[in-house]
Amino acid sequence: MPKQEKNHVELIKAWTLSPVVTMGSSVRAKGILQEIQARLPAIFRKAISLDGIDLVLAMPADEKAAFNAAATVVSKTLDEAPSLPVIPREIEDILGMKTSERHRWLADGRLPSAGTRTVRLAGRARQITFHVFEPKAVDDLLNRGSVEEWRVEDAEAKAEKRMKAAYQAKLKRLSKKKKRSKKADNGVNDPAPGLQGWEDFDIDGLLR
Structure with a gap:
Protein backbone atom coordinates (compact mmCIF):
# COMPACT_ATOMS: atom_id res chain seq x y z
CA MET A 1 0.00 0.00 0.00
CA PRO A 2 1.45 3.45 -0.95
CA LYS A 3 2.54 5.57 2.01
CA GLN A 4 0.04 8.33 1.21
CA GLU A 5 -2.88 5.87 1.06
CA LYS A 6 -1.71 4.14 4.26
CA ASN A 7 -1.76 7.47 6.11
CA HIS A 8 -5.20 8.21 4.67
CA VAL A 9 -6.79 4.94 5.87
CA GLU A 10 -6.40 4.73 9.62
CA LEU A 11 -9.57 3.08 10.92
CA ILE A 12 -9.48 -0.67 10.32
CA LYS A 13 -11.42 -3.58 11.78
CA ALA A 14 -11.56 -7.23 10.69
CA TRP A 15 -13.94 -10.13 11.29
CA THR A 16 -13.13 -13.77 10.52
CA LEU A 17 -15.98 -15.72 8.92
CA SER A 18 -16.59 -18.99 10.74
CA PRO A 19 -17.33 -22.32 8.99
CA VAL A 20 -20.85 -22.11 10.45
CA VAL A 21 -21.40 -18.97 8.38
CA THR A 22 -19.63 -19.98 5.15
CA MET A 23 -20.35 -23.75 5.20
CA GLY A 24 -16.92 -24.07 3.64
CA SER A 25 -17.97 -22.09 0.56
CA SER A 26 -16.12 -19.08 -0.84
CA LEU A 33 -20.09 -9.63 1.94
CA GLN A 34 -22.73 -8.57 -0.60
CA GLU A 35 -25.44 -8.76 2.07
CA ILE A 36 -23.40 -6.42 4.28
CA GLN A 37 -22.74 -4.03 1.40
CA ALA A 38 -26.46 -3.92 0.61
CA ARG A 39 -27.14 -2.78 4.19
CA LEU A 40 -24.54 -0.01 4.13
CA PRO A 41 -25.03 3.46 2.61
CA ALA A 42 -23.91 3.39 -1.03
CA ILE A 43 -21.02 5.77 -0.33
CA PHE A 44 -19.45 3.33 2.16
CA ARG A 45 -20.05 -0.01 0.41
CA LYS A 46 -16.50 -0.18 -0.93
CA ALA A 47 -15.12 0.35 2.58
CA ILE A 48 -15.80 -3.32 3.37
CA SER A 49 -13.91 -6.06 1.53
CA LEU A 50 -13.27 -9.79 1.70
CA ASP A 51 -9.74 -11.09 2.16
CA GLY A 52 -9.91 -14.89 2.16
CA ILE A 53 -12.25 -15.60 5.07
CA ASP A 54 -11.72 -12.20 6.68
CA LEU A 55 -14.02 -9.22 6.27
CA VAL A 56 -12.06 -5.98 6.49
CA LEU A 57 -13.60 -2.58 7.11
CA ALA A 58 -11.29 0.37 6.41
CA MET A 59 -12.07 4.09 6.48
CA PRO A 60 -10.21 7.40 6.94
CA ALA A 61 -9.73 8.69 10.47
CA ASP A 62 -12.13 11.59 9.89
CA GLU A 63 -15.01 9.14 9.23
CA LYS A 64 -15.08 7.74 12.76
CA ALA A 65 -18.84 8.09 13.20
CA ALA A 66 -19.54 6.40 9.85
CA PHE A 67 -16.93 3.75 10.67
CA ASN A 68 -18.59 2.88 13.96
CA ALA A 69 -22.03 2.75 12.30
CA ALA A 70 -20.71 0.48 9.55
CA ALA A 71 -18.99 -1.76 12.10
CA THR A 72 -22.32 -2.16 13.88
CA VAL A 73 -23.98 -3.17 10.60
CA VAL A 74 -21.25 -5.73 9.93
CA SER A 75 -21.48 -7.24 13.41
CA LYS A 76 -25.28 -7.43 13.28
CA THR A 77 -25.23 -9.05 9.83
CA LEU A 78 -22.70 -11.63 10.98
CA ASP A 79 -24.92 -12.46 13.96
CA GLU A 80 -27.76 -13.13 11.51
CA ALA A 81 -25.55 -14.81 8.89
CA PRO A 82 -26.05 -18.44 10.07
CA SER A 83 -29.78 -18.06 9.38
CA LEU A 84 -29.58 -16.05 6.15
CA PRO A 85 -31.22 -17.93 3.24
CA VAL A 86 -28.87 -19.81 0.92
CA ILE A 87 -29.24 -18.64 -2.69
CA PRO A 88 -28.85 -20.88 -5.78
CA ARG A 89 -25.21 -20.23 -6.63
CA GLU A 90 -24.28 -20.76 -2.97
CA ILE A 91 -26.06 -24.09 -2.57
CA GLU A 92 -24.49 -25.33 -5.81
CA ASP A 93 -21.03 -24.53 -4.43
CA ILE A 94 -21.74 -25.87 -0.92
CA LEU A 95 -23.19 -29.19 -2.11
CA GLY A 96 -21.10 -29.47 -5.27
CA MET A 97 -24.09 -29.79 -7.58
CA LYS A 98 -24.74 -28.68 -11.14
CA THR A 99 -27.45 -26.18 -12.03
CA SER A 100 -29.35 -28.89 -13.93
CA GLU A 101 -29.23 -31.12 -10.83
CA ARG A 102 -30.52 -28.31 -8.63
CA HIS A 103 -33.48 -27.77 -10.96
CA ARG A 104 -34.25 -31.50 -11.16
CA TRP A 105 -34.02 -32.18 -7.42
CA LEU A 106 -36.00 -29.04 -6.63
CA ALA A 107 -38.74 -30.12 -9.06
CA ASP A 108 -39.04 -33.66 -7.65
CA GLY A 109 -39.06 -32.45 -4.03
CA ARG A 110 -35.77 -33.91 -2.85
CA LEU A 111 -34.27 -30.42 -2.50
CA PRO A 112 -36.58 -28.52 -0.12
CA SER A 113 -37.24 -24.87 -0.97
CA ALA A 114 -37.55 -22.24 1.76
CA GLY A 115 -39.52 -19.95 -0.56
CA THR A 116 -38.62 -17.53 -3.33
CA ARG A 117 -36.92 -14.17 -3.57
CA THR A 118 -37.36 -11.53 -6.27
CA VAL A 119 -34.55 -9.09 -7.03
CA ARG A 120 -33.86 -6.47 -9.65
CA LEU A 121 -30.69 -6.99 -11.65
CA ALA A 122 -28.13 -4.21 -11.22
CA GLY A 123 -28.58 -1.52 -13.85
CA ARG A 124 -31.59 -3.28 -15.40
CA ALA A 125 -35.35 -2.95 -15.17
CA ARG A 126 -35.90 -6.71 -15.33
CA GLN A 127 -36.51 -8.65 -12.14
CA ILE A 128 -35.70 -12.30 -11.49
CA THR A 129 -37.30 -14.71 -9.03
CA PHE A 130 -35.46 -17.71 -7.62
CA HIS A 131 -35.77 -20.28 -4.84
CA VAL A 132 -33.79 -19.90 -1.61
CA PHE A 133 -32.89 -22.58 0.92
CA GLU A 134 -32.81 -22.95 4.69
CA PRO A 135 -29.18 -23.05 5.96
CA LYS A 136 -29.91 -25.84 8.46
CA ALA A 137 -31.49 -27.97 5.74
CA VAL A 138 -28.50 -27.37 3.44
CA ASP A 139 -26.08 -28.26 6.23
CA ASP A 140 -28.02 -31.47 6.90
CA LEU A 141 -27.90 -32.44 3.22
CA LEU A 142 -24.14 -31.76 3.23
CA ASN A 143 -23.52 -33.88 6.31
CA ARG A 144 -25.60 -36.80 5.01
CA GLY A 145 -23.93 -36.80 1.60
CA SER A 146 -27.36 -36.54 -0.01
CA VAL A 147 -26.07 -35.33 -3.38
CA GLU A 148 -24.11 -38.53 -3.99
CA GLU A 149 -27.11 -40.63 -2.92
CA TRP A 150 -29.36 -38.74 -5.31
CA ARG A 151 -26.92 -39.23 -8.16
CA VAL A 152 -26.92 -42.99 -7.53
CA GLU A 153 -30.73 -42.99 -7.41
CA ASP A 154 -30.90 -41.03 -10.67
CA ALA A 155 -28.45 -43.38 -12.38
CA GLU A 156 -30.48 -46.41 -11.28
CA ALA A 157 -33.74 -44.81 -12.39
CA LYS A 158 -32.20 -43.94 -15.75
CA ALA A 159 -30.96 -47.52 -16.23
CA GLU A 160 -34.39 -48.89 -15.31
CA LYS A 161 -36.05 -46.51 -17.73
CA ARG A 162 -33.73 -47.67 -20.52
CA MET A 163 -34.53 -51.31 -19.74
CA LYS A 164 -38.29 -50.63 -19.82
CA ALA A 165 -37.94 -48.77 -23.10
CA ALA A 166 -35.94 -51.66 -24.60
CA TYR A 167 -38.55 -54.17 -23.36
CA GLN A 168 -41.42 -52.15 -24.83
CA ALA A 169 -39.55 -51.87 -28.13
CA LYS A 170 -39.06 -55.65 -28.15
CA LEU A 171 -42.76 -56.26 -27.50
CA LYS A 172 -43.64 -53.89 -30.32
CA ARG A 173 -41.31 -55.71 -32.73
CA LEU A 174 -42.77 -59.11 -31.72
CA SER A 175 -46.30 -57.78 -32.18
CA LYS A 176 -45.51 -56.56 -35.69
CA LYS A 177 -43.84 -59.87 -36.53
CA LYS A 178 -46.87 -61.80 -35.25
CA LYS A 179 -49.23 -59.69 -37.35
CA ARG A 180 -47.12 -60.26 -40.48
CA SER A 181 -47.02 -64.01 -39.78
CA LYS A 182 -50.78 -64.17 -39.27
CA LYS A 183 -51.36 -62.25 -42.47
CA ALA A 184 -49.11 -64.64 -44.35
CA ASP A 185 -50.97 -67.69 -42.92
CA ASN A 186 -54.32 -66.25 -43.98
CA GLY A 187 -53.01 -65.87 -47.49
CA VAL A 188 -52.04 -69.59 -47.71
CA ASN A 189 -55.33 -70.91 -46.35
CA ASP A 190 -57.38 -68.72 -48.63
CA PRO A 191 -55.39 -68.34 -51.88
CA ALA A 192 -58.16 -66.54 -53.72
CA PRO A 193 -60.22 -64.57 -51.25
CA GLY A 194 -63.17 -62.81 -52.85
CA LEU A 195 -62.75 -64.65 -56.22
CA GLN A 196 -66.21 -65.58 -57.53
CA GLY A 197 -66.78 -69.08 -59.02
CA TRP A 198 -63.74 -70.52 -57.25
CA GLU A 199 -65.68 -73.55 -56.02
CA ASP A 200 -66.77 -74.54 -59.53
CA PHE A 201 -63.28 -73.98 -60.83
CA ASP A 202 -61.91 -76.31 -58.17
CA ILE A 203 -64.60 -79.02 -58.83
CA ASP A 204 -63.75 -79.19 -62.51
CA GLY A 205 -60.32 -80.30 -61.51
CA LEU A 206 -58.59 -77.67 -63.51
CA LEU A 207 -55.94 -77.41 -60.86
CA ARG A 208 -54.95 -81.06 -61.25
Missing part, protein backbone atom coordinates in the same frame (compact mmCIF):
# COMPACT_ATOMS: atom_id res chain seq x y z
CA VAL A 27 -19.28 -18.26 -2.81
CA ARG A 28 -21.27 -18.13 0.44
CA ALA A 29 -18.57 -15.90 1.96
CA LYS A 30 -18.90 -13.50 -0.97
CA GLY A 31 -22.67 -13.61 -0.56
CA ILE A 32 -22.30 -12.52 3.08
Whole structure:
Protein backbone atom coordinates (compact mmCIF):
# COMPACT_ATOMS: atom_id res chain seq x y z
CA MET A 1 0.00 0.00 0.00
CA PRO A 2 1.45 3.45 -0.95
CA LYS A 3 2.54 5.57 2.01
CA GLN A 4 0.04 8.33 1.21
CA GLU A 5 -2.88 5.87 1.06
CA LYS A 6 -1.71 4.14 4.26
CA ASN A 7 -1.76 7.47 6.11
CA HIS A 8 -5.20 8.21 4.67
CA VAL A 9 -6.79 4.94 5.87
CA GLU A 10 -6.40 4.73 9.62
CA LEU A 11 -9.57 3.08 10.92
CA ILE A 12 -9.48 -0.67 10.32
CA LYS A 13 -11.42 -3.58 11.78
CA ALA A 14 -11.56 -7.23 10.69
CA TRP A 15 -13.94 -10.13 11.29
CA THR A 16 -13.13 -13.77 10.52
CA LEU A 17 -15.98 -15.72 8.92
CA SER A 18 -16.59 -18.99 10.74
CA PRO A 19 -17.33 -22.32 8.99
CA VAL A 20 -20.85 -22.11 10.45
CA VAL A 21 -21.40 -18.97 8.38
CA THR A 22 -19.63 -19.98 5.15
CA MET A 23 -20.35 -23.75 5.20
CA GLY A 24 -16.92 -24.07 3.64
CA SER A 25 -17.97 -22.09 0.56
CA SER A 26 -16.12 -19.08 -0.84
CA VAL A 27 -19.28 -18.26 -2.81
CA ARG A 28 -21.27 -18.13 0.44
CA ALA A 29 -18.57 -15.90 1.96
CA LYS A 30 -18.90 -13.50 -0.97
CA GLY A 31 -22.67 -13.61 -0.56
CA ILE A 32 -22.30 -12.52 3.08
CA LEU A 33 -20.09 -9.63 1.94
CA GLN A 34 -22.73 -8.57 -0.60
CA GLU A 35 -25.44 -8.76 2.07
CA ILE A 36 -23.40 -6.42 4.28
CA GLN A 37 -22.74 -4.03 1.40
CA ALA A 38 -26.46 -3.92 0.61
CA ARG A 39 -27.14 -2.78 4.19
CA LEU A 40 -24.54 -0.01 4.13
CA PRO A 41 -25.03 3.46 2.61
CA ALA A 42 -23.91 3.39 -1.03
CA ILE A 43 -21.02 5.77 -0.33
CA PHE A 44 -19.45 3.33 2.16
CA ARG A 45 -20.05 -0.01 0.41
CA LYS A 46 -16.50 -0.18 -0.93
CA ALA A 47 -15.12 0.35 2.58
CA ILE A 48 -15.80 -3.32 3.37
CA SER A 49 -13.91 -6.06 1.53
CA LEU A 50 -13.27 -9.79 1.70
CA ASP A 51 -9.74 -11.09 2.16
CA GLY A 52 -9.91 -14.89 2.16
CA ILE A 53 -12.25 -15.60 5.07
CA ASP A 54 -11.72 -12.20 6.68
CA LEU A 55 -14.02 -9.22 6.27
CA VAL A 56 -12.06 -5.98 6.49
CA LEU A 57 -13.60 -2.58 7.11
CA ALA A 58 -11.29 0.37 6.41
CA MET A 59 -12.07 4.09 6.48
CA PRO A 60 -10.21 7.40 6.94
CA ALA A 61 -9.73 8.69 10.47
CA ASP A 62 -12.13 11.59 9.89
CA GLU A 63 -15.01 9.14 9.23
CA LYS A 64 -15.08 7.74 12.76
CA ALA A 65 -18.84 8.09 13.20
CA ALA A 66 -19.54 6.40 9.85
CA PHE A 67 -16.93 3.75 10.67
CA ASN A 68 -18.59 2.88 13.96
CA ALA A 69 -22.03 2.75 12.30
CA ALA A 70 -20.71 0.48 9.55
CA ALA A 71 -18.99 -1.76 12.10
CA THR A 72 -22.32 -2.16 13.88
CA VAL A 73 -23.98 -3.17 10.60
CA VAL A 74 -21.25 -5.73 9.93
CA SER A 75 -21.48 -7.24 13.41
CA LYS A 76 -25.28 -7.43 13.28
CA THR A 77 -25.23 -9.05 9.83
CA LEU A 78 -22.70 -11.63 10.98
CA ASP A 79 -24.92 -12.46 13.96
CA GLU A 80 -27.76 -13.13 11.51
CA ALA A 81 -25.55 -14.81 8.89
CA PRO A 82 -26.05 -18.44 10.07
CA SER A 83 -29.78 -18.06 9.38
CA LEU A 84 -29.58 -16.05 6.15
CA PRO A 85 -31.22 -17.93 3.24
CA VAL A 86 -28.87 -19.81 0.92
CA ILE A 87 -29.24 -18.64 -2.69
CA PRO A 88 -28.85 -20.88 -5.78
CA ARG A 89 -25.21 -20.23 -6.63
CA GLU A 90 -24.28 -20.76 -2.97
CA ILE A 91 -26.06 -24.09 -2.57
CA GLU A 92 -24.49 -25.33 -5.81
CA ASP A 93 -21.03 -24.53 -4.43
CA ILE A 94 -21.74 -25.87 -0.92
CA LEU A 95 -23.19 -29.19 -2.11
CA GLY A 96 -21.10 -29.47 -5.27
CA MET A 97 -24.09 -29.79 -7.58
CA LYS A 98 -24.74 -28.68 -11.14
CA THR A 99 -27.45 -26.18 -12.03
CA SER A 100 -29.35 -28.89 -13.93
CA GLU A 101 -29.23 -31.12 -10.83
CA ARG A 102 -30.52 -28.31 -8.63
CA HIS A 103 -33.48 -27.77 -10.96
CA ARG A 104 -34.25 -31.50 -11.16
CA TRP A 105 -34.02 -32.18 -7.42
CA LEU A 106 -36.00 -29.04 -6.63
CA ALA A 107 -38.74 -30.12 -9.06
CA ASP A 108 -39.04 -33.66 -7.65
CA GLY A 109 -39.06 -32.45 -4.03
CA ARG A 110 -35.77 -33.91 -2.85
CA LEU A 111 -34.27 -30.42 -2.50
CA PRO A 112 -36.58 -28.52 -0.12
CA SER A 113 -37.24 -24.87 -0.97
CA ALA A 114 -37.55 -22.24 1.76
CA GLY A 115 -39.52 -19.95 -0.56
CA THR A 116 -38.62 -17.53 -3.33
CA ARG A 117 -36.92 -14.17 -3.57
CA THR A 118 -37.36 -11.53 -6.27
CA VAL A 119 -34.55 -9.09 -7.03
CA ARG A 120 -33.86 -6.47 -9.65
CA LEU A 121 -30.69 -6.99 -11.65
CA ALA A 122 -28.13 -4.21 -11.22
CA GLY A 123 -28.58 -1.52 -13.85
CA ARG A 124 -31.59 -3.28 -15.40
CA ALA A 125 -35.35 -2.95 -15.17
CA ARG A 126 -35.90 -6.71 -15.33
CA GLN A 127 -36.51 -8.65 -12.14
CA ILE A 128 -35.70 -12.30 -11.49
CA THR A 129 -37.30 -14.71 -9.03
CA PHE A 130 -35.46 -17.71 -7.62
CA HIS A 131 -35.77 -20.28 -4.84
CA VAL A 132 -33.79 -19.90 -1.61
CA PHE A 133 -32.89 -22.58 0.92
CA GLU A 134 -32.81 -22.95 4.69
CA PRO A 135 -29.18 -23.05 5.96
CA LYS A 136 -29.91 -25.84 8.46
CA ALA A 137 -31.49 -27.97 5.74
CA VAL A 138 -28.50 -27.37 3.44
CA ASP A 139 -26.08 -28.26 6.23
CA ASP A 140 -28.02 -31.47 6.90
CA LEU A 141 -27.90 -32.44 3.22
CA LEU A 142 -24.14 -31.76 3.23
CA ASN A 143 -23.52 -33.88 6.31
CA ARG A 144 -25.60 -36.80 5.01
CA GLY A 145 -23.93 -36.80 1.60
CA SER A 146 -27.36 -36.54 -0.01
CA VAL A 147 -26.07 -35.33 -3.38
CA GLU A 148 -24.11 -38.53 -3.99
CA GLU A 149 -27.11 -40.63 -2.92
CA TRP A 150 -29.36 -38.74 -5.31
CA ARG A 151 -26.92 -39.23 -8.16
CA VAL A 152 -26.92 -42.99 -7.53
CA GLU A 153 -30.73 -42.99 -7.41
CA ASP A 154 -30.90 -41.03 -10.67
CA ALA A 155 -28.45 -43.38 -12.38
CA GLU A 156 -30.48 -46.41 -11.28
CA ALA A 157 -33.74 -44.81 -12.39
CA LYS A 158 -32.20 -43.94 -15.75
CA ALA A 159 -30.96 -47.52 -16.23
CA GLU A 160 -34.39 -48.89 -15.31
CA LYS A 161 -36.05 -46.51 -17.73
CA ARG A 162 -33.73 -47.67 -20.52
CA MET A 163 -34.53 -51.31 -19.74
CA LYS A 164 -38.29 -50.63 -19.82
CA ALA A 165 -37.94 -48.77 -23.10
CA ALA A 166 -35.94 -51.66 -24.60
CA TYR A 167 -38.55 -54.17 -23.36
CA GLN A 168 -41.42 -52.15 -24.83
CA ALA A 169 -39.55 -51.87 -28.13
CA LYS A 170 -39.06 -55.65 -28.15
CA LEU A 171 -42.76 -56.26 -27.50
CA LYS A 172 -43.64 -53.89 -30.32
CA ARG A 173 -41.31 -55.71 -32.73
CA LEU A 174 -42.77 -59.11 -31.72
CA SER A 175 -46.30 -57.78 -32.18
CA LYS A 176 -45.51 -56.56 -35.69
CA LYS A 177 -43.84 -59.87 -36.53
CA LYS A 178 -46.87 -61.80 -35.25
CA LYS A 179 -49.23 -59.69 -37.35
CA ARG A 180 -47.12 -60.26 -40.48
CA SER A 181 -47.02 -64.01 -39.78
CA LYS A 182 -50.78 -64.17 -39.27
CA LYS A 183 -51.36 -62.25 -42.47
CA ALA A 184 -49.11 -64.64 -44.35
CA ASP A 185 -50.97 -67.69 -42.92
CA ASN A 186 -54.32 -66.25 -43.98
CA GLY A 187 -53.01 -65.87 -47.49
CA VAL A 188 -52.04 -69.59 -47.71
CA ASN A 189 -55.33 -70.91 -46.35
CA ASP A 190 -57.38 -68.72 -48.63
CA PRO A 191 -55.39 -68.34 -51.88
CA ALA A 192 -58.16 -66.54 -53.72
CA PRO A 193 -60.22 -64.57 -51.25
CA GLY A 194 -63.17 -62.81 -52.85
CA LEU A 195 -62.75 -64.65 -56.22
CA GLN A 196 -66.21 -65.58 -57.53
CA GLY A 197 -66.78 -69.08 -59.02
CA TRP A 198 -63.74 -70.52 -57.25
CA GLU A 199 -65.68 -73.55 -56.02
CA ASP A 200 -66.77 -74.54 -59.53
CA PHE A 201 -63.28 -73.98 -60.83
CA ASP A 202 -61.91 -76.31 -58.17
CA ILE A 203 -64.60 -79.02 -58.83
CA ASP A 204 -63.75 -79.19 -62.51
CA GLY A 205 -60.32 -80.30 -61.51
CA LEU A 206 -58.59 -77.67 -63.51
CA LEU A 207 -55.94 -77.41 -60.86
CA ARG A 208 -54.95 -81.06 -61.25
